Amino acid sequence: MSTQRVFVARLHGCTVFDPSGDRLGKVRDVVVVYRKSDPPRVIGLVCEIPGRRQVFLSIGRVTSISQGQVITTGLMNVRRFEQRGGEVRVLAELVGRRVDMADGSGNAVIEDVAIERNRIGEWGVTQLFLRRPKTSASPFAKGATTFATWGQVREQHRPGEAQSAEQLVASYSELKPADLANTLLDLPETRMIEVAEELPDDRLADVLEEMPEDEQMHILEQLGDERAADILDQMEPDDAADLLAQLPEGRLQHLLELMEPEEAEDVRTLLQYGPDTAGGLMTPEPIIMSAEATVAEALALIRRHELHPALAAAVFVTLPPYETPTGRLLGVVHFQRMLRYPPHERLGAILDDLEPVQATASATEVARMLASYDLVSLPVVDIAHRLVGVVSVDDVLDYLLPDDWRSYDEEEATGSIPVVRPAPGSGA
Template sequence: MSATRVFVARLAGCSVFDPAGDKVGKVRDVLVVYRSTGSPTVVGLIVEIPGKRRVFVSIGRVTSIGAGQIITTGLINLRRFEQRGGEVRVIAELLGRKVALRDGSGDATIEDVAIEETGPGEWGVSDLFLRRPRAGASPFGKGPTVFAAWDQIREKNTGGEAQSAEQLIATYSDLLPADLASTLLDLPEERRLEVAEELPDGRLADALEEMSEEDQVDIINQLDDDHAADVLDQMQPDDAADLIAQLSTERGEALLELMEPEEADDVRFLLSYAPDTAGGLMTTEPIIVSADATVAEGLALIRRHELAPALGAAVCVTLPPYEPPTGRFLGVVHFQRMLRYPPNERLGTLLDPSLEPVTAHTSAAVVSRILASYNLVSLPVVDENHRLVGVVTIDDVLDYLLPDDWRSSSGDEPHPVSTSTAAIPTRRRTSHGTRK
């Protein structure tokens, strides 16, 4: 059943389907244009299709909005979306904007925008969900909310006051890191920086790990040193090292000095290796246990929600100490093998005798051939003393082998095609390691 009035923030991430029931993509924003009189008119949706491409879907091609999904006609244009003059993105540009109520009762912030069907294939902005400032000086709680029609408010565009990013960030709270990265990069540059500055350090770190090095550098260079160092602390050491390697020597060293000593030491260690070697590709945070650890303990470690699948595929067994560089590397135990033995079985008895580690100076080409030849998702890396220093995972190698622009390259087909046959292969990178 199609709704006649919906709130835009609730549309973010909704699936878009064609009449045959095939999924086209996900809604990322709603596009409106202002009118000289009356409320803004909805002109269409910004939809993300496979390949991380943002395309424009005219509101006239939307046949149904409701139950968390949107149905379109069978044709869309795959030309990459480009915002035109006069067009406004509701989520990216209206949410969080401060307005004044015309009745003189004060200011408020737009938390959501309701759009309503005004005719066949026609939608317009109906109501605004506003939040007033909280009363008194208390830093806790939120102010009261109120609904208002468009003609009951006046936008505040004077004084150069920055648009609040709080509500926009709340809208993005459920996005996966790869989707968050794509959404950030789609924002206007000024808005992107504002949101990046307001995002929690861990969320921004997750998003940066999903971006190209060029985009990472662009964002990190606009943050002050203290903030940038905090974000780098939250990134995986190998990702942080890759990013710092793209900065000027002076900025990179300044950020390393501001980072937590333990995190900075890991990054410096990785920077000592060439980028096309196992040492340059590896992560320094594999799962490491003693030979006396049990199957139950190993399974508990790989069961952690924040652990990436590639790192959870096996545990590394070493002599003490158990932080890289460890004591002598003894071998790996694959999680599937652990599932075949009782919980009290010692992991030291389950080592894979066929898997040999590579040295930190092994070339990336050799590492990729080993992973492919033996159908592995991770490969231990040792130093000249056979101490474990890290693990190279399959996504590390894919990141290295794929072209620099793989995140954004998906072709530029300008002609309309049937959405049921317009599937584009999706490539997605998963961040690795355990978030500190």
């Protein structure tokens, strides 16, 4: 086995392979246990396998840890990782923790943790990368960095107590919202709230959209009404409406009053419809243009980075006004059709013949139309044929899938028997 020193922050995201070179997953954290006089001992890795499920990989199953990869014996416990008493996750609980220097020279913050294998085959914490408090008043200044062994520091707080989550947020910066949502749900509750508080509003909004509604509500309640309203402003209107619909009427109205007026108005519109109707599933912010607009202008709009891919698949052409509820819907132009025409072509001349659905149409009817015509999105109109929104295929999938689809457990569905996870002290 490799004996090189490995820093955990760099280990995060490394691919895990079996002996044949097949990918098993990616490393998300390192699990250690404390000892009375010696540095913490590594007992395993938290790995993310296909399906975004986090599982435990015993360190005894690891044959090599090298630059950018981890090699295993091929045996992996496929049960969802559940942290046990006495276990500490390095990235989730140690990184970002403030410590005192044993020599009395002050304090520092742990920015990274090095692990290494000793002569008897055990992996343990051997070194800490620390940052001292800054000495300059400049907002851009940073404190000096230094290395220390575990015995040269004293923790101010034990893992699980309140601490800064800045370093952890930085280590998760490259994760997609769905992956970060699963990662947060696997953290201890206190740590999860700390990270949520540290995330920017737009990033947290994206993450909450990937969580079950009960978890969304729990996190928002912990953040307070003012911050909750800011997060709701950043969420897609249909997701915000779904979340608010679960709240008591008094709290719902209070949060709507705290939201930005334009965002709150979109949510109020969606709350008028039943959750199992086209109106309840739609987003009220499709791309809307006039019949006189050109292909070039439409392509420029759908290139916007912040636009959801499903919404960028088509432009909806209406009579004025061009904000929902619009004037009468004239038709739709899909982006592939735009690519077949010169940039100066008017949208009104290349409309697709697509029948919209009424806002009161059932979710089943919407799903049937999307499937029948191989559509990514479908316009929604009121009784006056005015465009009020658009239902995308991901909205319908969210509705049709079971409530617990985000926590779907592959082992229960397949009936596979996982390798039994050894106890922390077994050395397996």
